[in-house]
Amino acid sequence: MKHLRHTLTAxxxxxxxxxxxxxxxxxxxxxxxxxxxxxxxxxxxxxxxxETDSPWDRELIDAKLEVLSSASHALVEHxxxxxxxxxxxxxxxxxxxxxxxxxxxxxxxxxxxxxxMELTDHCVxxxxxxxxxxxxxxxxxxxARMQIEDIEPENRALLLVATRQFDTALVLLExxxxxxxxDPVEAEYRGIIVRYLRVxxxxxxxxxxxxxFIDDYAARDDLPYYLKRxxxxxxxxxxxxxxxxxGEPNLERARxxxxxxxxxxxxxxxxxxxxxxxxxxRLMRTYLVAHPDLDPAVxxxxxxxxxxxxxxxxxxxxxxxxxxxxxxxxxxxxxxxxLAEQAYAMLEEYGYVHEEHLARQLESRVxxxxxxxxxxxxxxxxxP
Numbered sequence: 001m002k003h004l005r006h007t008l009t010a011x012x013x014x015x016x017x018x019x020x021x022x023x024x025x026x027x028x029x030x031x032x033x034x035x036x037x038x039x040x041x042x043x044x045x046x047x048x049x050x051e052t053d054s055p056w057d058r059e060l061i062d063a064k065l066e067v068l069s070s071a072s073h074a075l076v077e078h079x080x081x082x083x084x085x086x087x088x089x090x091x092x093x094x095x096x097x098x099x100x101x102x103x104x105x106x107x108x109x110x111x112x113x114x115x116x117m118e119l120t121d122h123c124v125x126x127x128x129x130x131x132x133x134x135x136x137x138x139x140x141x142x143x144a145r146m147q148i149e150d151i152e153p154e155n156r157a158l159l160l161v162a163t164r165q166f167d168t169a170l171v172l173l174e175x176x177x178x179x180x181x182x183d184p185v186e187a188e189y190r191g192i193i194v195r196y197l198r199v200x201x202x203x204x205x206x207x208x209x210x211x212x213f214i215d216d217y218a219a220r221d222d223l224p225y226y227l228k229r230x231x232x233x234x235x236x237x238x239x240x241x242x243x244x245x246x247g248e249p250n251l252e253r254a255r256x257x258x259x260x261x262x263x264x265x266x267x268x269x270x271x272x273x274x275x276x277x278x279x280x281x282r283l284m285r286t287y288l289v290a291h292p293d294l295d296p297a298v299x300x301x302x303x304x305x306x307x308x309x310x311x312x313x314x315x316x317x318x319x320x321x322x323x324x325x326x327x328x329x330x331x332x333x334x335x336x337x338x339l340a341e342q343a344y345a346m347l348e349e350y351g352y353v354h355e356e357h358l359a360r361q362l363e364s365r366v367x368x369x370x371x372x373x374x375x376x377x378x379x380x381x382x383x384p
Contacts, residue, residue: 040145046113191315254283
């Protein structure tokens with residue numbers, strides 16, 4: 001996961017390089033337009049329903065992947081003679097493009113979405129180096145290139161999140177949840193309310209909007225008791241933890257909130273602790289970003305706990321293999337540490353890559369290599 005975070009940052013520098021390279025402005029514009037178009041075509045495919053949608057247009061997909069590959073090669077060339085970090089990021093972008101290509105080649109939309117979502121996230125980071133208008137319009141321009149009208153609302157929200165249109169995604173999810181035609185139990189089963197919380201608590205600095213929506217949703221007269229009880233706890237937790245997101249990243253506060261969530265219920269799948277979990281996750285992620293040279297044991301601890309949060313709050317059909325990537329990150333951060341074997345065992349027990357159980361991995365090694373992880377930890381094949 002550590003290398004992945006740095007890898008996916010590389011698109012920032014790809015687009016920045018396109019601006020900085022002494023090429024004609026028209027050529028730069030064409031490059032950026034083609035990259036935008038490639039992402040705009042590939043991203044909606046990553047949330048497709050493979051059981052009902054028509055087969056992928058392999059020739060067109062290959063053409064779009066070639067655009068990204070060409071951009072990657074241009075980045076590597078541009079990085080020659082630059083500082084070491086830039087050079088490493090350029091090489092990492094090649095690996096990212098390889099991951100995206102493998103995802104589409106094997107028709108694994110969950111991994112394709114994961115990689116493309118991170119890629120667009122760093123596109124925005126690049127635009128943050130440019131005038132504010134460019135940063136603000138990036139996601140809007142990308143969405144405008146997509147054909148998303150016929151995509152169901154929940155998946156449309158995923159695309160909006162991937163393009164950093166967080167407020168628009170929240171509006172869409174709020175409208176969906178308040179729709180009288182959508183039974184709250186059905187919304188619960190499909191994980192829509194948890195997705196809403198995930199987006200809201202991961203991106204909003206002011207929790208008042210979330211609390212107001214919880215109040216509106218709790219006013220529905222068709223809520224069963226267990227959901228009323230859960231919403232009441234969420235509302236209370238939002239008030240109690242509102243101050244946790246302000247100030248400098250605080251490791252001890254992150255641990256405290258995580259422990260509070262862990263003690264809330266004995267039921268493994270009970271989402272009553274979702275507010276605590278998502279706030280703890282945000283605190284941990286913020287701390288990781290603020291401390292790139294963190295002690296390996298602490299980094300492994302945070303990745304492991306983030307994986308626990310992902311497992312406890314997972315949707316029925318998660319859009320990204322978050323838990324699997326976080327457990328892998330925990331192992332790679334400190335392979336000889338006290339959490340490595342636990343993380344590997346969890347990865348075997350709960351991990352899937354496009355419906356392949358990782359304890360019986362055959363085809364998905366290109367993305368997560370279980371054998372290599374075992375070797376790093378020192379687990380023998382006949383270990384209990």
